Amino acid sequence: xxxxxxxxxxxxxxxxxxxxxxxxxxxxxxxxxxxxxxxxxxxxxxxxxxxxxxxxxxxxxxxxxxxxxxxxxxxxxxxxxxxxxxxxxxxxxxxxxxxxxxxxxxxxxxxxxxxxxxxxxxxxxxxxxxxxxxxxxxxxxxxxxxxxxxxxxxxxxxxxxxxxxxxxxxxxxxxxxxxxxxxxxxxxxxxxxxxxxxxxxxxxxxxxxxxxxxxxxxxxxxxxxxxxxxxxxxxxxxxxxxxxxxxxxxxxxxxxxxxxxxxxxxxxxxxxxxxxxxxxxxxxxxxxxxxxxxxxxxxxxxxxxxxxxxxxxxxxxxxxxxxxxxxxxxxxxxxxxxxxxxxxxxxxxxxxxxxxxxxxxxxxxxxxxxxxxxxxxxxxxxxxxxxxxxxxxxxxxxxxxxxxxxxxxxxxxxxxxxxxxxxxxxxxxxxxxxxxxxxxxxxxxxxxxxxxxxxxxxxxxxxxxxxxxxxxxxxxxxxxxxxxxxxxxxx
Amino acid sequence: xxxxxxxxxxxxxxxxxxxxxxxxxxxxxxxxxxxxxxxxxxxxxxxxxxxxxxxxxxxxxxxxxxxxxxxxxxxxxxxxxxxxxxxxxxxxxxxxxxxxxxxxxxxxxxxxxxxxx
Numbered sequence: 001x002x003x004x005x006x007x008x009x010x011x012x013x014x015x016x017x018x019x020x021x022x023x024x025x026x027x028x029x030x031x032x033x034x035x036x037x038x039x040x041x042x043x044x045x046x047x048x049x050x051x052x053x054x055x056x057x058x059x060x061x062x063x064x065x066x067x068x069x070x071x072x073x074x075x076x077x078x079x080x081x082x083x084x085x086x087x088x089x090x091x092x093x094x095x096x097x098x099x100x101x102x103x104x105x106x107x108x109x110x111x112x113x114x115x116x117x118x119x120x121x122x123x124x125x126x127x128x129x130x131x132x133x134x135x136x137x138x139x140x141x142x143x144x145x146x147x148x149x150x151x152x153x154x155x156x157x158x159x160x161x162x163x164x165x166x167x168x169x170x171x172x173x174x175x176x177x178x179x180x181x182x183x184x185x186x187x188x189x190x191x192x193x194x195x196x197x198x199x200x201x202x203x204x205x206x207x208x209x210x211x212x213x214x215x216x217x218x219x220x221x222x223x224x225x226x227x228x229x230x231x232x233x234x235x236x237x238x239x240x241x242x243x244x245x246x247x248x249x250x251x252x253x254x255x256x257x258x259x260x261x262x263x264x265x266x267x268x269x270x271x272x273x274x275x276x277x278x279x280x281x282x283x284x285x286x287x288x289x290x291x292x293x294x295x296x297x298x299x300x301x302x303x304x305x306x307x308x309x310x311x312x313x314x315x316x317x318x319x320x321x322x323x324x325x326x327x328x329x330x331x332x333x334x335x336x337x338x339x340x341x342x343x344x345x346x347x348x349x350x351x352x353x354x355x356x357x358x359x360x361x362x363x364x365x366x367x368x369x370x371x372x373x374x375x376x377x378x379x380x381x382x383x384x385x386x387x388x389x390x391x392x393x394x395x396x397x398x399x400x401x402x403x404x405x406x407x408x409x410x411x412x413x414x415x416x417x418x419x420x421x422x423x424x425x426x427x428x429x430x431x432x433x434x435x436x437x438x439x440x441x442x443x444x445x446x447x448x449x450x451x452x453x454x455x456x457x458x459x460x461x462x463x464x465x466x467x468x469x470x471x472x473x474x475x476x477x478x479x480x481x482x483x484x485x486x487x488x489x490x491x
Numbered sequence: 492x493x494x495x496x497x498x499x500x501x502x503x504x505x506x507x508x509x510x511x512x513x514x515x516x517x518x519x520x521x522x523x524x525x526x527x528x529x530x531x532x533x534x535x536x537x538x539x540x541x542x543x544x545x546x547x548x549x550x551x552x553x554x555x556x557x558x559x560x561x562x563x564x565x566x567x568x569x570x571x572x573x574x575x576x577x578x579x580x581x582x583x584x585x586x587x588x589x590x591x592x593x594x595x596x597x598x599x600x601x602x603x604x605x606x607x608x
Contacts, residue, residue, distance in 0.1 A: 003580055019594045026601035 007064035007071045010048050010079060014116045017044050021109030033098055034105035041108040042090050049083040052076050056472070063125060067187075070125040073476040078122045078254040081331055085246040086115055088338040088451045093239045095445030096345045100237065102147050110140035111243065118247060122254025127176045127186040127212070130255055134172070134219065137251055138165050141244060145236040157235025164218070164228045172215025178208030188262040206270075212259065220252035222312060223281035226305045230289070233301035238348065238355075241297060242341035245304045246334040253311055253330060257323075260315065268318065275316045276408060282309030283415040290422045294356050296344055299422055300337070303381060306419060307333055313412050314396035317403035320474060325395030327473040332388030332462055336380040339455030343374040346448045357429045364430030369449070371430050373456040378423045380459045383416055388462035395470075552604045559599075563592055 005012065017040070024037050056076035063070055089111070097103035117137030124130035142165065146158020176186065182201035183190045194205050218225040233241045263271070286306025293299040311329055314322040347363055347370065348355050364371025380389030393416065400409040462469065530538070570577075570585055599605065 015591075019591060022598055023594055023601075026598045 175211025322399030329392030362435035
């Protein structure tokens, strides 16, 4: 139990770079683009991603920061996903930000700070580390959501996210304080003492745990705490929407995994019905809400709610299949979602014009590369082979079946069918409708196209070559936690 | 138990007395309100405008900078008290914390947050 700064090297590097970028932003001359900062940011994320990939092969569990931060394979994998999401977002950022007139070096600093927060969320060994990570993740995002100050919906999105986020942070902290009151510790190992039946503080524990999970459910966009998602995703700059839809989900689900797998096994029968209800509500809220959307950013926002529901199905099955499925789906979801938003950016114009389904009419035939890539991402979101989304969904629902929850699996499949209703509307608009606009402005942004191409290749790759990532993800859990409650026996 | 009873009696008596006096004044006394009577008498500065004026956004920056240094001092004081026991690591940690604070101050300075006009 000592400091061991080497285990948090990625976080330290990200923090220092964030400080550097923010200071660069202050010295940046007006009407210039921070190309140097962008290049440094991209190179840094590639280097740190390589470092995370190499450290993801390490066995065992290590603690740093006097036992407050845990380093294991799960954390390394989730960190890798976060860095991939950040890197893809960085690729599509310069063209989009220049178009909207908000290309500042601070943007990169805030993205990096947010990444640091996420890292501490899913590497937390203590509830306070988790809360601190959540705050560090959220604060830069509040600012980034409201970055387009002259576009009315953007400040509104930032403010809505801030108020609700602050409220749910308070709720979560309240829950943590109850858990501390009942258990006398904020360490995750301490949660193993949470057995409701045998504890005389049972009500306090239940209350604290419920509030804690509510706070995380808000961040993950699970129903009934999902109402902010469409408005914030629509108003935020599209690059940040892609970042929030992928990275924040990774961080929130990473924290949920940490907490759920620290609980003693006998609490799970009590918890499962609630999780079941939340998963069903989330899937229906996302898919039924998306049916009515005409703005593609809102449509993707509702679809991200639905995907959070699918992820919860895998998490609730509490078996090896579900754990691999959650990791696989998080990765696949990162690629298909970032790719879809990159296509939206490539088709869009200054001031968030051109993002309704009507505007997309006929664009697939005029710009075949973007159109085909979007079709691929949409098919992956529906869950059609040979895409990564299919494999992920297969594992999630198979996990639910093998865990004895056939009804949940059936509801999940049913929701996939409902989701066809809006996903196919995008494809119909892209390929089967006459063009709507008289004047066609060619899509710009080389970086966005790079991101689209990378995402498309990776969606196909992870749809075809499944075995090696699945084996790696299996290792991620077997080292640290195969069954609920095992994290309590960590060194 | 007995020690509380006199206190309770005193509390009830004083409350009743105060309420009776205030009510009696309100019910029996003549009420001729003039504008000068409604003004606060010898109670601070004379009123010169409505209260609900929006504050200038500059004050927000001042408040933000205050938080910056406030948090700094909150962390520094306990650190300084037990620095000897914590050793070198704590010193380096606080220097790292200070680095970020100095960075924040430099950012605010460069952005003109310290200039009033």
